[in-house]
Amino acid sequence: MSYPRTRVKICGLTRPQDIMAAARAGADAVGFVFYPQSSRLLGLEQARSLRAAVPAFVDVVALFVNAPSQDVQAVIDQVRPGLLQFHGDESPEYCASFGHPYMRAFRLGAPGLDTPPAVLSAVRQHGAAAAWLFDSYSQGYGGSGKTFDLSLLDAVRHAPDCRPVVLAGGLNAETVAASIRELHPYAVDVSSGVESAPGIKSEEKIEAFMRAVAQGDGARADG
């Protein structure tokens, strides 16, 4: 399936000025990280305040790694994200238990996610997800700035029951256009590649990334 343009999620925001920079540049969604070990972690009050800075028509994605259900529910109730993102080893039952739209992330290259058939088998358990996000495998679960071998998606991308594919992992303004041309994803997701420091986004890097996404889409339209 081809899409008219590649949607963009910018993840790991911690400052209102970075939310406005992402919105001005045309990002479709901003990610709030609630993983305690992340350098981009938001507390509930900080997240509520940031949520208020998000303009209309920009979605908020709340990101968790194997979190207690009550922590997820508290964020749903108090931050009001449009989408949840589960980035650990969460079961389909756990992900669906909140009755809230969610993305399930798969960290490719991890044990059990290191061949195309294994990846296809894993994602098929999450047919209820609003999208499948594919990231690189890192000890810190995500936000690593590392890429993965796109050929690991060879079985998924041709599956008739494929959910929208979100490409993540080490993307930046220099690499994203080629990745779009190669994979034609539904969306791309970036964190490190638009930062000047962990959790501190660079307006210049955000703008360069969005221009590169448009270049990738332009090349895609040209076939």
Ligand SMILES: O=C(O)c1ccccc1NCC(=O)[C@H](O)[C@H](O)COP(=O)(O)O
């Ligand atoms: O961003 C984090 O700190 C993080 C920590 C733990 C799990 C996931 C995390 N981020 C998830 C994302 O969706 C990132 O945007 C994705 O991993 C890509 O990050 P990057 O390679 O830095 O662009």
